[in-house]
Amino acid sequence: MKHIIMNMVIILLSSWTIQAAQDETIKVGEVVVTASRYEEALSTVPTYTNVIDKDAISNSTSSNIPDLLRAAGLHVNDVAGNKRNMTVDIRGFGETAGLNTLVLVDGRPVNQADLSGTDWSQIPLDRVEKIEIVRGGQASILYGDNATGGVINIITREGDALRYGAGFAAGSYLSFKENAFISNSTDKLSYSLSGSHFFSDGYRDNSETAAKDLGMNLNYYAADFIKLNLSTGYHNDETGLPGALKESDFSAGASRTDTINPDDFADVTDYYVKGGPEVYFRGDSFFKLDASYRKRTFLTFASFVGGTFLGDTEIKTTSVNPQLLIKNKIGKSMNTLTLGYDFQEAKEDIENDSSFSGLATFDLNKKNHGYYVHNEIRLIEHLVLSGGYRHDKAEFSFRPSTPDEATMDEDLFTGGLNYNFYNQSYAYVSYAKSFRYPVLDELFNFITNSIDTTLTPQTSDDYEIGLRHYVTKTSYAQINVFRIETDDEILYNPTGGSFGFGANENLDGKTRRDGVEFAISMQPVEWIQLNAHYTYMEATVRGGQYKDKDIPNVPKHRTSFNSVFSPGHGVTIALNGVYIGTRPFISDFSNSFKKQEDYFVLNGKIKYQWKTIAAFVDLNNLMNKEYSEFGTLSLFSFPVESALYPSLKFNTLFGLSIEI
Numbered sequence: 001m002k003h004i005i006m007n008m009v010i011i012l013l014s015s016w017t018i019q020a021a022q023d024e025t026i027k028v029g030e031v032v033v034t035a036s037r038y039e040e041a042l043s044t045v046p047t048y049t050n051v052i053d054k055d056a057i058s059n060s061t062s063s064n065i066p067d068l069l070r071a072a073g074l075h076v077n078d079v080a081g082n083k084r085n086m087t088v089d090i091r092g093f094g095e096t097a098g099l100n101t102l103v104l105v106d107g108r109p110v111n112q113a114d115l116s117g118t119d120w121s122q123i124p125l126d127r128v129e130k131i132e133i134v135r136g137g138q139a140s141i142l143y144g145d146n147a148t149g150g151v152i153n154i155i156t157r158e159g160d161a162l163r164y165g166a167g168f169a170a171g172s173y174l175s176f177k178e179n180a181f182i183s184n185s186t187d188k189l190s191y192s193l194s195g196s197h198f199f200s201d202g203y204r205d206n207s208e209t210a211a212k213d214l215g216m217n218l219n220y221y222a223a224d225f226i227k228l229n230l231s232t233g234y235h236n237d238e239t240g241l242p243g244a245l246k247e248s249d250f251s252a253g254a255s256r257t258d259t260i261n262p263d264d265f266a267d268v269t270d271y272y273v274k275g276g277p278e279v280y281f282r283g284d285s286f287f288k289l290d291a292s293y294r295k296r297t298f299l300t301f302a303s304f305v306g307g308t309f310l311g312d313t314e315i316k317t318t319s320v321n322p323q324l325l326i327k328n329k330i331g332k333s334m335n336t337l338t339l340g341y342d343f344q345e346a347k348e349d350i351e352n353d354s355s356f357s358g359l360a361t362f363d364l365n366k367k368n369h370g371y372y373v374h375n376e377i378r379l380i381e382h383l384v385l386s387g388g389y390r391h392d393k394a395e396f397s398f399r400p401s402t403p404d405e406a407t408m409d410e411d412l413f414t415g416g417l418n419y420n421f422y423n424q425s426y427a428y429v430s431y432a433k434s435f436r437y438p439v440l441d442e443l444f445n446f447i448t449n450s451i452d453t454t455l456t457p458q459t460s461d462d463y464e465i466g467l468r469h470y471v472t473k474t475s476y477a478q479i480n481v482f483r484i485e486t487d488d489e490i491l492y493n494p495t496g497g498s499f500g501f502g503a504n505e506n507l508d509g510k511t512r513r514d515g516v517e518f519a520i521s522m523q524p525v526e527w528i529q530l531n532a533h534y535t536y537m538e539a540t541v542r543g544g545q546y547k548d549k550d551i552p553n554v555p556k557h558r559t560s561f562n563s564v565f566s567p568g569h570g571v572t573i574a575l576n577g578v579y580i581g582t583r584p585f586i587s588d589f590s591n592s593f594k595k596q597e598d599y600f601v602l603n604g605k606i607k608y609q610w611k612t613i614a615a616f617v618d619l620n621n622l623m624n625k626e627y628s629e630f631g632t633l634s635l636f637s638f639p640v641e642s643a644l645y646p647s648l649k650f651n652t653l654f655g656l657s658i659e660i
Contacts, residue, residue, distance in 0.1 A: 069133070165660060176198070197211070621650045
C-alpha cells in the first residue's frame with residue numbers, strides 16, 4: 001500500500017508542471033450544500049467531495065442514478081440485472097453498504113428504517129439537476145444515522161425560464177421509455193413538473209419491470225427575505241425477481257438468462273411531499289424549516305426450498321427539520337454557525353404469510369431525535385477550521401414482542417482543517433466519529449417475536465488527509481488517504497443464531513478500512529473532457545472469529561474513466577469504462593470460497609443535437625463481456641455453494657427528445 005501511495009503522490013506532483021501557465025485564471029470553486037447543509041465552496045469541505053453536474057449527466061452513458069455513480073468511482077451492484085435493484089458502496093462496507101451510505105433527495109433522507117434500504121428507482125435521472133457525493137463520515141453530525149461511508153445528495157431540477165419538452169427511447173430487451181416536462185419562473189414563482197414511464201422485459205427470465213414516475217418542485221418568494229418550498233414525487237414499479245443461479249444450476253445446464261424463481265416479484269408504490277419556509281436575515285443568515293411525509297408500500301413474493309413467502313409492508317415516515325444558520329465576524333474572521341434539530345418517525349406495518357409460520361402481523365416503530373451544532377471559521381484568508389457535535393437518540397417499539405421497547409443514543413464529533421494554497425487548490429485533514437443504529441428488522445426477530453437485546457449501535461472513527469490541485473482552470477488532480485476503524489459492526493452472520501438460519505449480530509472483532517483515492521480531471525483542448533477515478537482499499541476484520549479476513553464484496557482495486565469528445569456540428573461522443581477487482585462473495589466472512597471474478601466493462605454514447613432536437617444511442621457493454629456484478633453464498637443449499645446474479649451483455653438504447 002505504501003508503494004501505491006508514493007506512486008500516486010509522484011503522479012500528482014508531476015501533474016503540477018503540466019500546462020501550468022501562471023497567467024491563467026482558475027475557475028471559481030464549485031458550490032456544494034451537502035457537507036454543511038448550506039452553500040459553501042468545495043475548497044472549504046474537509047473530505048473528498050465531488051459534484052456531478054447537469055452537463056456531465058447529459059453526456060454520460062448512464063440511464064439511471066446508480067450507473068452515474070458507478071462512473072464517478074463508486075462500487076455499484078445491479079443485483080437482478082434489470083436496473084431496478086441496485087446497491088451503492090462508497091467506502092467498502094460490502095453487503096451492508098446500503099445501511100452505511102446515506103442517500104438524500106434535496107436534503108431529505110430516503111433510507112428506509114428497515115433492511116429494504118434505498119429505493120434508487122424513485123427518482124428518474126431526467127429529473128436530476130446535479131448529484132453531490134461526500135465520502136466518509138464527516139457529514140454524520142449533520143445527518144446522523146447511516147452516513148458512516150458517506151452521503152449522496154440528489155438535487156432535483158427547479159424551474160427557470162419557460163421550457164418544455166418530451167422524449168422517447170427504445171432498446172434491447174423490449175425496453176421503452178417516455179418522458180415529458182415543463183418548467184417556468186417569474187419574479188415570485190418558479191415550478192418544474194416532470195413525468196416518465198419505463199418498461200423493459202429484462203435480460204433474464206422473470207426480470208421484467210414497469211415503472212411510472214411523477215415529480216414537481218415549486219418555489220414561491222413571499223417577500224425578498226422569505227422563500228417557500230414545496231416538492232413532491234410519486235413512483236410505482238412492478239418488477240420480477242429472477243434470483244441467483246448457483247454453481248449446480250450452471251452445471252445442470254442453466255444459461256445466464258435463466259431463473260429458478262419464475263414467480264418471484266416485488267411491487268412498490270412510493271410517494272412523498274416535502275416543504276417549508278426559508279427566512280433570511282442579516283444578509284446571508286437564515287432560518288429554515290423542512291417538513292416531509294413519505295408513504296411506501298411494498299408487496300413481495302419469494303419462493304425457496306420447501307416453501308414460499310408473501311410480504312405486504314407499509315412504511316409511513318414523517319420528519320421535521322428546523323435549522324438556524326448565522327454568519328458573522330469574530331474579530332476579523334468570518335464565522336458560520338449552524339444549529340439544528342432532526343426529528344423522524346417511521347411506522348412500519350407488516351403482514352407476512354409464510355408456508356412455514358402462516359399469517360402474522362407486526363407493528364414496528366422508530367423515533368429519532370438529533371441535536372447538532374456545526375461551526376466554520378476562516379482563521380486567516382486561506383485557512384478554514386470546522387467542527388461539530390451531535391447528540392442522537394433512537395426509540396424503538398415492536399408489537400407483538402417481549403420485550404417490546406429499546407432505546408439507543410450516540411454522541412458524535414467531527415473536526416477539519418482546510419488550507420487554500422494556490423487559487424482554488426486546497427489541502428485538508430479531518431476526523432469524524434460516525435455511527436449507525438440497527439434497522440427495525442435487524443433488531444427484531446420475527447421467529448421469536450422478541451428484540452435482540454444484545455445488538456448495539458456500531459461506531460466508527462474516520463481519519464482522512466487529502467489534496468486537490470488545479471493545474472489550469474479546467475484541470476485538476478486529487479489524492480486522499482483515509483482510515484475507517486469500526487467497533488461493533490452490524491452484519492448478518494450466516495453461522496450465528498440458535499435456529500440454524502444465521503443472525504444479525506455485532507461483529508466480535510474490529511474492522512478496518514484503509515484506502516487511497518485518486519481522481520484526475522482535465523480538458524486538454526476545448527472539445528475534449530477526460531476524468532478518471534481509482535481506489536485502492538484494504539478492508540479487513542481485525543479480531544474475533546474472522547480475524548485477518550477480507551470483508552465480503554469489497555474489491556481491493558476499483559477504477560473508472562470517462563471521456564467526452566465534442567468535435568462540433570452538434571455531435572458528442574462519450575466513452576466510459578469501469579474495472580472492479582476480485583472480492584469475496586457476500587456472506588463469505590471466512591474467505592473459504594474462491595473470490596468472485598474481476599471484470600472490466602466499456603460503454604459508449606453518441607449524441608447529436610440540432611437546434612431543439614436531440615438524438616442519442618447508448619452502447620453498453622461494448623465488448624459483450626459475460627460477468628456478474630453481484631455474487632453471494634447460497635446459504636440454504638446443502639452443501640453451501642456460491643451463486644451469481646448475471647449482469648447484462650451487450651445492449652443498446654436509442655432515444656429522441658425535443659426541448660423548447
